[in-house]
Amino acid sequence: MFFFCSAIDETKNYLYNELWKICAGPLFDLPKYGENIYYFPQGHIEHLEAYTKDDLGQIRPIFDIPSKIRCNVTDIQLKVENNTDNIYAKITLLPNIAEGEMLIPNGNQENHNFVYFTKVLSASDVSMHGGFTIFKRHAVECLPLLDMSQPTPTQEIVAKDLHGYEWRFKHIFRGTPQRHIFTTGWSAFVTAKKLVAGDSFVFLRGENGESLVGTIRAARKQSNILSSVISKQCMHNRIIASALNATNTKCMFDVFCKPRSSQFVVNFNKVIDGMNNKFNIDSKIMMRFEGKDFAEIRCSGTIVKIHDFSSYWRNSEWRNLEVKWDKPASIPRPDKVSPWEIELLAPTSNVTHSALLKNKRSRPIDEIGVSMWIPTLTQSQEIGQSSVNSPENISKLSYRDATGYSKNSSDWLMSNSIPTISKSNENNQMLMSINKKTTTDTTCSYKLFGVDLVQMQGVAIGRAVDLTILDGYNHLIDELDKLFDLKGELHTRNQWEIVFKDDKGDKMLVGDDPWPYRVLQHSEENSNMFKRNGQDHKIKEQNL
């Protein structure tokens, strides 16, 4: 059976959204409310065709509709299929008549803290006998603390899934050597969710103690083949009708997007930037993919053909570049890509420079291949019975990628036109200042990603903030507030200002530029995801 059903509304709190985004993976580009996007009917058809078994061949659109339609996002609903736990987004699009962005209602996007972990399930985890082994780190950081004075400490974990259905797990600390295990309740979960080894389990715990669980299936065969009643022809008609309607009447219409499938709703600027790139035959390009265990992998290739227009869509840029990939890969890769999906690799510094000037979002890449974040956890991570909720216990989780290249932060910084942190200038200092407004230029500086020194009001305090684990300005401010025990004063911004300053002295106020949307993703040596973000165990002490 193949049911779509919206999740129960009560569950759609911030945790629900966070879980949804974790399940969607880091490469899924969820648009924001009010965002200016391009809708590609051609990509929409391609998207839906992935879910039909009957291949009737390419159907020529009857009507002369544009290959892309500029729209504003007027609604986003994060949903989940009832029986498969597959997630999808219902996105409402309004074709925009006038240029420019919509006025976005500045919803009070409250800042919530949570912790989460994901684990790729082992054969034992899904085996008939026994339960689910929780990594010690995950248990310590994401589960309520057990009463270790007991001989075999036990508690019941209650967590809802995306449907709002409640699951109960017995969390026990036993065995020789001792370990954290989910026993009673786990088997039912595995059976109900039809989990197999290689699938992933996601556990989230919010600041109020509320817990959510989710699943991410390993890239297996697409099991959601649509009913034959809903023919390919019908889907085509539906899409063409929507697109026609959109261009003619400028009425809102809904599209349904699934992660790990054709992304036919793309940010307007991203499309424009991508098309501005001068791709030629033999251009070297790079594209990001989701590899095994949700790690982002980058593949380089060469453009071998450029289709000026599709046979059926006039002047379509959708997958108009044919690419030959440099190396074979275990993941499926398309041979035709769209300009905005890839980055141009500059063969000469000359071209690199022009590309940088033309497209501020592109950046030079030092090394092509897997560029994963390797966590360098300190020994102090072992948390004992002591309270972890005081500023004194706040410490740093330092992540550094294999190349020393601060990927996520550079994305963010580059969008602010601040010089790139890359291998070539990894020793530059990037300062973030929190200045008391009454005072002048005494700054506290933060060592970002283990690169910079840390000061506050001129006093070096040797603490760092990992931007990669933060989701936005409010979150950052929260962290800083807690870091210095400012008791919320930073939030009001009456007494403090937060300034970013690079090594050349250029400054920018926090909030001047949008925090880029991204689902953070850290891959570890065993490729399990881990995110550290919560209230109780948020930031741990680091000895400098």
Place this chain on the structure above:
Amino acid sequence: MFFFCSAIDETKNYLYNELWKICAGPLFDLPKYGENIYYFPQGHIEHLEAYTKDDLGQIRPIFDIPSKIRCNVTDIQLKVENNTDNIYAKITLLPNIAEGEMLIPNGNQENHNFVYFTKVLSASDVSMHGGFTIFKRHAVECLPLLDMSQPTPTQEIVAKDLHGYEWRFKHIFRGTPQRHIFTTGWSAFVTAKKLVAGDSFVFLRGENGESLVGTIRAARKQSNILSSVISKQCMHNRIIASALNATNTKCMFDVFCKPRSSQFVVNFNKVIDGMNNKFNIDSKIMMRFEGKDFAEIRCSGTIVKIHDFSSYWRNSEWRNLEVKWDKPASIPRPDKVSPWEIELLAPTSNVTHSALLKNKRSRPIDEIGVSMWIPTLTQSQEIGQSSVNSPENISKLSYRDATGYSKNSSDWLMSNSIPTISKSNENNQMLMSINKKTTTDTTCSYKLFGVDLVQMQGVAIGRAVDLTILDGYNHLIDELDKLFDLKGELHTRNQWEIVFKDDKGDKMLVGDDPWPYRVLQHSEENSNMFKRNGQDHKIKEQNL
């Protein structure tokens, strides 16, 4: 999940079709190849709406399309949903331009024999402990004989379902008192098919020993809600597009029909006849429904309103009659019906007569209410160890309905314009003659439905044929052949002719008129269906 999938082709033998028809129930009017029908887009929308959860309210069709479209049936495929066992028919329709019937390829519709039973499952049948109790009659007549010399006779029954999947049941005769039980394998079947008490189990056994099993769900909540991705709007568009296309281009199109839902493909003559009826306010009418346990029940009512046209469809006769039912019923009944769904009850004999003249398909009804076939099984039905495959053992299964009114045969006979067998003339003689062609008018006559005398070549032999258990002429000829041990001579028709003759001496040759399509259905005191048709135990001896 909600998958449609065509059954494996190998299973689509005659038994598959018979099982499908049994599951569809007696009221489902499956069209025939080449049949002239009316397609009602309005009814199609209503049909599909029954499977959508979102009620967006009535959507006004944009285009001006006719409320009914005359078509020929060019293909019929009997299908089954993969996970629910719900059956549906894919019917290909060709809008007909010229009047008249299509030339129907006279496919060699081979005559096959089979036996079957259905049982409404008791709480014990689906309970955790134990198996499925088979009624003794069903076991004796439909299952291979057990070796009763054993202390606990046992055999394995292997049967395929509509998907071609093979199920194995241990058939054992045990207990005190002894009874036939399916044990091993039954529980798995119940679990897999998600059967609950009240659902029905169907077992079919063909002449070659092949067995099929099926399920009929009790009228429960419709569980097949379509995906929200497939919106109501999309379905409407699809139907309107199909209908538009049909009227404009005269191209073939497919529709999917489900039993026990709006019948939007209706025989052309049935529609015309229905519309020819002069329905007025306060007209008394009768309509057939499927009651509990698939028994046909008849409900009488009064027309309280006639809509001359629908708001959205011009001159639509679809459900244009509003009915107030005389008595409350446990089954859901529509308050709006279409003329061809109901029969006009004549308040005066005058009107009755005119109705009969106008519409040869209508007939007077003696009694409103349940008119079920009550089997009058003879004691000789107890089959022992003796061979049952010889003509000597052939006997009669006599069915007679509660009113003495030979329902099925009268349908058939009336369509041949031979005087009605009804309560008023139940003592009339209806003769079927098998004449050796070389001889003249010495006839053998058969007592039909226990009314007539039996002769052959002028010799009374006191045997009868129950037309209600036969599916066509070939089947009839088979039975007669076996009845008189003619060793296939009847089939060649070289030496014999088969003639129907009524009490006024009117004759008709067998084969002159199409055997009416019908799924035979006999309801018993416990309302379980039973059909007696097989080879091994086909017709049993009757002492006259």
Place this chain on the structure above:
DNA sequence: TTGTCTCCCACCGGGAGACAA
């Protein structure tokens, strides 16, 4: 630290007759 194995035993569910409707 964590994956896998095997052992153990409680419990579930299939299969039987008892008994009554």
Place this chain on the structure above:
DNA sequence: TTGTCTCCCGGTGGGAGACAA
């Protein structure tokens, strides 16, 4: 004849430590 009950017992599967990677 057939529906329901209870009893019985064997297999399954959840839960435990052992042990190795």
